[in-house]
Amino acid sequence: MKRLAAIVTLLGLATATAACSGGPTNTSSGTGGGGGLFTAIDVLKPGLDASGPANPWAPKGNSFLGYNAMKLGWTKNHLTDPNQFYPGIAASWEIAPDNSSITLHLQPNGKWSDGKPVTADDVKLSIGLAYTTGSTAFSTTPGAAGAAADVQVVDAKTVKVTQDMSNPSAKFARGVMDNWVVPAHVWSSLLPADFWEKLKTSRGTGDAADKAREEILALGQKVLAFAPPKDISAGPFVLERVNPGEALLLKNKSFYNAANVVPDQVKLLNFGGNEQIWNYLSAGKLDHAGFTAMPTDVMNRIKQAPGSNVIKGFxxxxxxxxxxxxxxxxxxxxxxxxxxxxxxxxxxxxxxxxxxxxxxxxxxxxxxxxxxxxxxxxxxxxxxxxxxxxxxxxxxxxxxxxxxxxxxxxxxxxxxxxxxxxxxxxxxxxxxxxxxxxxxxxxxxxxxxxxxxxxxxxxxxxxxxxxxxxxxxxxxxxxxxxxxxxxxxxxxxxxxxxxxxxxxxxxxxxxxxxxxxxxxxxxxxxxxxxxxxxxxxxxxxxxxxxxxxxxxxxxxxxxxxxxxxxxVNSQFTNTTRFTGWPEQDSDVLRLPAGVWIQLGMVKKKQ
Structure with a gap:
């Protein structure tokens, strides 16, 4: 089973005990673009932790999926095929006909928010970190289905990941694409110089292999606890600050598709349960909220809010x-x-x-x-x-x-x-x-x-x-x-x-x-x-x-x-400030609004 948070998010039923308090909002534009403020809740992050690190692996971290936290690709909501994606850190990819490998071509102009390019070395380092936390495609469990056998840097913008075909999985490509990517120049100290040799040893049998696996998984505790000095993002936004009531993110001018990212700022509000989200939506405070369970009378009340828009899909x-x-x-x-x-x-x-x-x-x-x-x-x-x-x-x-x-x-x-x-x-x-x-x-x-x-x-x-x-x-x-x-x-x-x-x-x-x-x-x-x-x-x-x-x-x-x-996946949006929302039954509906924004879908209402 994947992380608990992922399961909770699937239903939009995440709960927490922290109360929401309105914090100050930075009203200046992150880039001077005049795109305005986008307000939402992130169902992965109930009970915001103001002291949490900008670390996508941290259980209480302040990396927000699709906003400042990036994956290699974004999974489409397809009825039967798990291996269809929208671009993320990877601009394109080729999956071998027998599913034995996936070759990733990174965004040609992908950059981190500090201006440094996103490279294949960043991807390989991130894959190494994924091994320490037990990722599906990057598992150290002997014989795990769909596990990678090799990670090869082909050139500065190309990475090839090969599947261990002794126990293949039809969703190997998804296991690869569904991984965080972080900057090697910030995170590289977490992996020892002999990490890849240790990983090779861990794939064998005997005491040496057992010891290597234990050491790799022990590194995971360091990864979960790591706190970068500041957020260095390859996403459309960069974390500015967090308080108990909200997280504020500013537009990342170095993002590969920055020209099509409309909002200058994103404010993600804290929440402690479904009822609080209902109140936000009824008051018209949110531009987007993911799936939230509710009775019919609450849905009808939310629909009365000016600009309220409900999108439903599979x-x-x-x-x-x-x-x-x-x-x-x-x-x-x-x-x-x-x-x-x-x-x-x-x-x-x-x-x-x-x-x-x-x-x-x-x-x-x-x-x-x-x-x-x-x-x-x-x-x-x-x-x-x-x-x-x-x-x-x-x-x-x-x-x-x-x-x-x-x-x-x-x-x-x-x-x-x-x-x-x-x-x-x-x-x-x-x-x-x-x-x-x-x-x-x-x-x-x-x-x-x-x-x-x-x-x-x-x-x-x-x-x-x-x-x-x-x-x-x-x-x-x-x-x-x-x-x-x-x-x-x-x-x-x-x-x-x-x-x-x-x-x-x-x-x-x-x-x-x-x-x-x-x-x-x-x-x-x-x-x-x-x-x-x-x-x-x-x-x-x-x-x-x-x-x-x-x-x-x-x-x-x-x-x-x-x-x-x-x-039924019900997504809540508001047409008062932004337009360009996905259509009913769109295959992006299970992705966060940060992905919609980075793909250039969301537009400022004129």
Whole structure:
């Protein structure tokens, strides 16, 4: 799993405790261009830390994605292809037909904010830093899928990165492009002179290799803590200052596309939760805010603000109610199916996420929109689990449950109470579980909702097997392996190392779902879903489709989770001060507004 912040940002549900206070704003132009002030929130940065460094790896750093923090490229929001990008530090690239390498051509006139050119040495140094923090393509884990085998500086503006084809990944190029780039003349002291030799040693076996890996990962602590004396940015803006209420960035005159960057300044406001963002939007204070969960009445209030503009598009993620099958009665598939019939997904979505989700048509493990591309006609053959109390009761009885005095009990007469957990501050998740609780109680299933301190604690306790059931992000596209590893990956016992799939027993090595290692799927036969999922890591899109269909049938029949809703990505902009916003369903909608600005999309309203 990638950084927690990335997952939180995916939903726009990041929370923090710091209050927002209005700080002074620099009203002078950064370049004299008259482009004005652009005001937004960065969903990666709730609770601004005024003492945080301008360090993109620091958990509480003041590097803001797309504004002063740059990556090699920016991933397009494509339904099925993870390897489509907009230019970033790289102006263009070539991906080998067999996906064995990617050659990067850097922006010809790319410069840092201190005027020095962005070079291949900067990229190689940044890749070295990525190894210390466990980046996907730059992992030191032996046999990791999609890991780089070599990084070659071809010339001052060209870098070639080669994949280790012993365990290839179809999204290798994405793993390379999705990396920070920082100036070598500021950061080079963090890597020892023998780093690349040490990295080579780490790829072997034995004590020397183990020691080299430990030393490389130990460097990561230095990288996370590093505080540059000042922000040296290759992005469209440079950090000027941060206080508890806001971060102020000024236009970078040395940015490669500075002529098309309109705002002179960017102010990123602090926030402590969804409600604060709602208030900003209702008051018309923000030119942009990313996805934020909200009920319909709040959306209607926001739409009344002068210039308010809502842009909606595809978001490759769904929300499921996942089960710990080591706990009774959730080890019985009939109980899981009974709950699927009993829970009215339309009602849950209407209550909890009416503006940010659409009720799942069924549990397939895939978001409805790309499901049409991946499995096509197979989707209509899946059991829809439409709300049906009679079918739910039949499934409960098939599981041996008993109904006495209007209450369902376990087969031995023991009371059954379904306990669901959710992290505090996730308003839509809590609303969803409260609604599910009401539905269950109304139909004789005792239920309760327990909130935990925050999302990190929630994930930690979920992985430790402490919960009966909890909400779980699933269907994380566009890469097919990523979609199904949420159901049939490490959380359900399967790991893929060096191209070999291993399965851990329930309760071991992070296996909290505790599903069966083999499933007899109707119309398919016996399958090992973890092994099928692992195959998706290296096959072509066409080769993936029949595998995806089998996994969709397995998920639909076995129900390790009940797919509740598929997310809709709602972005909030304001047309009062700026125009040029992306169109509905644009493939830039999952990128921050800083990327829209650097690509020259955003214009000053005349």
């Amino acid at each position: 978001s490759p993620v769904a929300l499921g109610l996942a089960f710990n099958q080591t706990k009774k009665p959730y080890d019985n598939v009939h109980v899981r199916r009974g709950l699927a019939y009993l829970i009215d997904r339309d009602q849950v979505t209407k209550v909890a996420s009416p503006e940010g989700g659409t009720p799942a048509v069924t549990t397939s493990g895939i978001h409805q929109k790309p499901a049409q591309e991946w499995i096509g006609p197979e989707l209509s053959s899946l059991e829809p689990y439409k709300h049906d109390v009679a079918k739910a009761e039949a499934e409960f009885k098939a599981a041996g449950l008993k109904k006495t005095g209007g209450k369902w009990t376990l087969a031995d007469g023991t009371p059954w109470k379904m306990t669901m957990h959710a992290p505090a501050g996730f308003s839509d998740w809590i609303s969803a579980e409260e609604n599910i609780k009401s539905q269950l109680v109304d139909n004789g299933v005792d239920a309760e909702v327990v909130t935990v301190a925050d999302y990190p604690v929630y994930l930690e306790e979920l992985a430790a097997g402490k919960y009966d059931a909890g909400l779980w992000l699933m269907a994380l596209g566009p890469a097919p392996y990523d979609i199904f590893q949420r159901l049939y990956g490490a959380s359900n016992g399967w790991t893929n190392v060096a191209g070999k799939v291993a399965h851990s027993a329930p309760g071991k090595a992070g296996n909290w779902m505790g599903g069966k290692e083999e499933i007899d799927v109707e119309g398919v036969g016996k399958v090992n879903p973890g092994e099928l999922t692992a195959k998706l890591n290296a096959v072509s899109a066409e080769e993936a489709k029949p595998i995806m269909a089998q996994l969709a049938k397995a998920a639909n029949q076995d129900l390790p989770a009940i797919q509740l809703w598929d997310y």
